[in-house]
Amino acid sequence: MIEMKNVSKTFDRYQAVENVNLSIEKGSIYGLIGSNGAGKTTLLKLLAGIYRQDRGEVSINEQAVYENLDQKQKLFFIPDQPYFLPHYTIKQMAQFYKSIYPSWSDERFQKLAKWFDIDLKKRIHTFSKGWQRQAAFILAFSTLPQILILDEPMDGLDPVVRKKVKNLMIQDVADREMTILISSHNLREIEDICDHIGIIHRGSLLLEKELDDLKSDIHKIQVAYKEGMPEDSLEGLYMLHREKRGSVFICIVRGKEEKIAEQIRKTKPVIFDLLPLTLEEIFIYEMGDIGYAIKNVIV
Numbered sequence: 001m002i003e004m005k006n007v008s009k010t011f012d013r014y015q016a017v018e019n020v021n022l023s024i025e026k027g028s029i030y031g032l033i034g035s036n037g038a039g040k041t042t043l044l045k046l047l048a049g050i051y052r053q054d055r056g057e058v059s060i061n062e063q064a065v066y067e068n069l070d071q072k073q074k075l076f077f078i079p080d081q082p083y084f085l086p087h088y089t090i091k092q093m094a095q096f097y098k099s100i101y102p103s104w105s106d107e108r109f110q111k112l113a114k115w116f117d118i119d120l121k122k123r124i125h126t127f128s129k130g131w132q133r134q135a136a137f138i139l140a141f142s143t144l145p146q147i148l149i150l151d152e153p154m155d156g157l158d159p160v161v162r163k164k165v166k167n168l169m170i171q172d173v174a175d176r177e178m179t180i181l182i183s184s185h186n187l188r189e190i191e192d193i194c195d196h197i198g199i200i201h202r203g204s205l206l207l208e209k210e211l212d213d214l215k216s217d218i219h220k221i222q223v224a225y226k227e228g229m230p231e232d233s234l235e236g237l238y239m240l241h242r243e244k245r246g247s248v249f250i251c252i253v254r255g256k257e258e259k260i261a262e263q264i265r266k267t268k269p270v271i272f273d274l275l276p277l278t279l280e281e282i283f284i285y286e287m288g289d290i291g292y293a294i295k296n297v298i299v
Contacts, residue, residue, distance in 0.1 A: 001025055002047060002147065002179065007056035009042055016042040018203040019056075024196065027177035029169065031194035031211075033187060033283055039203040040183040041080065041151055047181065048077040048149050060147065073101055075147035080155065082136035084124045090135050091120040094142065101143040109142035116164070129156040137165055141172065148172075150182045154189055166193055191279040199286060206286065211279070218282055221251040223264060224271035237263065240285045252277070252285045 002024040009017040017039045024030045034040050045051045046058050049065035049072050058065050065071050084093055090113070098104040113120055116134050124135055133156050140148060148169070154162050170193065172178040184190050190197070191211070198208045207214075218240070223229070224247050234242075234251065237260060241252035248271060253260055261274055277285075 001061060002181070003057070003059050003062075004043075004047070005057040005059075007046060007053045007058055009046060009051060009053050015203050017046065017053075020200075020203070020205050022198060022205060022208060024179060024181060026179055027173055028196050029173060029180045029182070029194045030196045030198065031190035032181065032183040032198050032200060033185075033190060033279075034200035035202075035287065038200045040200055042203075043200065044077070044149050044151050044181065044183055048072075048075060050077070073103070074145060075149060076101075076140040076143050076145040077149040078136045078140055078151065078153060080152040082132055084132070084135070087123055087125060089121050089123055090118060090138065093124065093135070093139055094120075097139055097143055101145075103144040105142055105144055108144070109138065112138045112141055112168075116161070130158065130161070133157055134161060137168070141168055144172075144176070146176075146178060148178060148180045150180065150184075152184055152186075153182060154184065154186060162189070169193060187278070187280040187283055197279070199283065201287065214282060215276060215279075216257065218252065218254050218277055218285065219257060219260060220275040220277050220281070221253055221260070221264065222248055222271065222273040222275065223251065223269045224248045225267070225269050230267050234263075252281075 002022070004020050004022040007017060007020045007022075008015070020043065022043075032040050032043065042051065046053055047065065049058075049068065052066045060071050060075070063071055085096060088096070094109050098106070116138055118131065118134060118138065124132060127135065133153075137153075154165065157165065166189070169180055173180065182190060182194065195211055196209070197211050197214055199206045209217075229249055234253075238254040239251060240254060241250075243250050257274060264272055264274075
């Protein structure tokens with residue numbers, strides 16, 4: 001299990017992460033989403049043992065991560081801009097990782113290199129951004145990590161390669177109970193593969209839920225009446241957003257589906273639809289609920 005307890009991290013006078021509590025079970029795929037500058041990358045680097053927290057505890061299986069070689073040998077972190085040793089080929093990087101990861105698999109490395117059809121003798125710095133990202137994934141999956149930490153992992157990958165990478169993630173979670181933590185602005189991809197979601201804003205974790213529970217707690221309502229909406233039709237409901245399009249009211253409401261439907265039907269609408277929301281829509285309205293102006297956050 002991955003845990004953060006009351007964790008804070010400050011750079012100079014900037015509070016990057018503040019009093020964060022987070023828990024990720026083994027075998028989960030956890031999606032971390034948030035506004036620009038919310039503290040996502042800092043949180044990932046704390047979990048990877050790259051940064052040391054100022055306060056609180058960061059642990060994996062009840063052991064501290066920072067300066068813990070045994071724990072770091074069990075995890076692999078791919079940053080938003082993957083780093084490789086200067087002028088190294090993928091084959092040379094493979095030898096480097098083989099020397100520091102006891103779980104390294106030559107067999108898997110060769111299979112992945114063939115599957116991705118990548119030139120092992122070509123220097124990585126000459127690759128495009130997308131090919132460098134592919135190289136990072138080949139190396140990461142070849143270490144057979146127990147924990148994989150990814151910062152904007154699909155950036156620069158074409159749709160075919162994205163599907164390959166997602167299949168590998170799902171396969172390793174199913175076969176080896178690998179745990180994955182992903183930070184991304186591409187919420188459609190997060191929604192495709194994650195089972196848990198955390199939303200972070202200004203260094204604080206706003207909420208942490210299973211994706212199915214998150215979706216079951218917020219709904220889009222389309223409702224219309226013959227003579228306009230009755231004043232008491234939405235009374236008692238937690239309203240996140242409301243707008244009118246012609247004669248139809250569009251409302252975003254938090255709460256249980258059964259309770260919402262029961263209350264609306266009592267008002268005898270001529271049109272009533274209770275619709276699920278995408279993760280992207282949930283993020284927008286959750287952030288809007290705390291007064292954040294959504295601008296160029298969603299891919």
